[in-house]
Amino acid sequence: MGNRVGIVGVGQTHHRSKRSDVNGQEIINEAVSRALAGAELTIEEIDAVVIGNMDHFEGINYVDMWSVDGSGGYMKPIMKVTTGGTTGSTVAAAGYYQAASGLFDTVLAIGWEKNSESDTSAAIATCANPILERETFAGAIGPLAAEYSMYMKKYGATEDDAHLAAVRDHNNGANNPYAHLRKRVTLDDVRNSPMLAYPIRLLDMCPRSDGACAVIYASENKARKITDTPAWVVTTTTRHDYTHFGDADWTIMQTLEEASKAAYKKAGIKDPLHEFDVMELYLPASSCAVKWMESLGVCERGEAPELIREGVTDMDGELPVNPSGGVICTNPIGATALIRVAEAALQIMGKADKRQVPDVEKALATGFGGCSWSDVMVLSSSKPR
């Protein structure tokens, strides 16, 4: 068990499809400046920096080196972490580990991406095995589509179940000034949007965005001095799985199941549906918003469609999911999972404005990387034991 650590400041850009007014350093700087401002800290008070984005996406590696104008890391210890889709949550975990180790009092975690600067599908394809998988299965959409095809067949879920989750996230996103897509949609809008890869339609799928996010961690003593309402980190867990797409049982999301189970055990959570007040989940497509609820232990296998249909995860439901609009409204990939952590922290801190869920005491944030690994982080308003 590490030392207690709280999140004391978060900052993010107003995410857009293309931010040609700023370069990479400058977009990072926006998020960092906002996080520092939110915590009322100066860059001099930051002891260490962790930064990450997707390899290949901008075609410029070594962001730890060239982004100091943005990160503020000049003459500080900086480490780059990059783990695909989970980069943001791994950056979050690494920042937490550094602070929890007791070696640093304040740690700045940064995730960012300018997807507009390259071909996202081409960059994502580089994660697939070039000899065995790129010709026959690569890309972001197809594997998720194939996953839901299998789930529908096994449990009788429908395309509409996923569409309902898309409606939820899009309409939540309309309340979030930072979201990339902020347009309210109806079930018919989703049903009538173009089919990308059966059964996933355009409005079911995440966009590609330009944006950055920064989260500041502080050690127990420091956190209390900075803010009255830190979002305490209870625990974080990561799980990876197989090496080939074809190896997995696609009717479950094993890594998310194992990661959340381990995290709940550490956090003493037995009934996630009732013990969490809000979840900010990395759901790259609305189909995942159905199936993965089971992997999170919110309901039994095969019960997620009912959960979605009954509105349990809506803003006024028992367990609001993605008040921010989630990933299908905003997706600067290297920042995406860190935004989940940031949004969950804002909910704990009571600073989520129009997207605030009342009286949040426990929040869950997740990250997803393809394919298919999972990070989870549990945050709390009260200091962990």
Add this chain to the structure above:
Amino acid sequence: MTIYIKNEIDLKRGYKTMDWKEDVKEMVYQGRIKVPYTWSVGEVGSRFFIELRDKKKIWGDKCPRCGTVFVPPRKVCSKCYSNIGEWVEVGTKGTLLTFTVVRYKNNLQSRDAPFAYGIIKLDGADTGLLHLLGEVDLEQINIGMRVEAVFGEDRKGEILDIKYFRPLKEA
């Protein structure tokens, strides 16, 4: 000293008060990285491809510890980390575990949309093989359907030596 406040105000007022920005047309610098790679297939993978190319046979391998039959074969078990040494020939027929029909265009894809691909569990294998589906009505693809490999004529020792899998008409 409150540097952060200054930065934040800059961010908020930037567009309004910094009038030089109105005359600036944002530029982008066009670049391109084209890099050739030579990826090693490895001994295990090479044997798999040689059998595919020369004999139209599909081989997997079996973990001595957990018994999983992997296709494509691999040197080390992904689950229990044991070295695998036992080769197992699996069928060229199998069952479709899942699929999608791709409707969007992308230059990276090896086929023009619309086209289908899926995960096929070959007879005798415990894991799925990813591949394209062909000679099939895209509206009539079903999970659980029986499929068979169709081999290309000019085989080079690569995964597309199997052109695709097509529905099997079993007697």
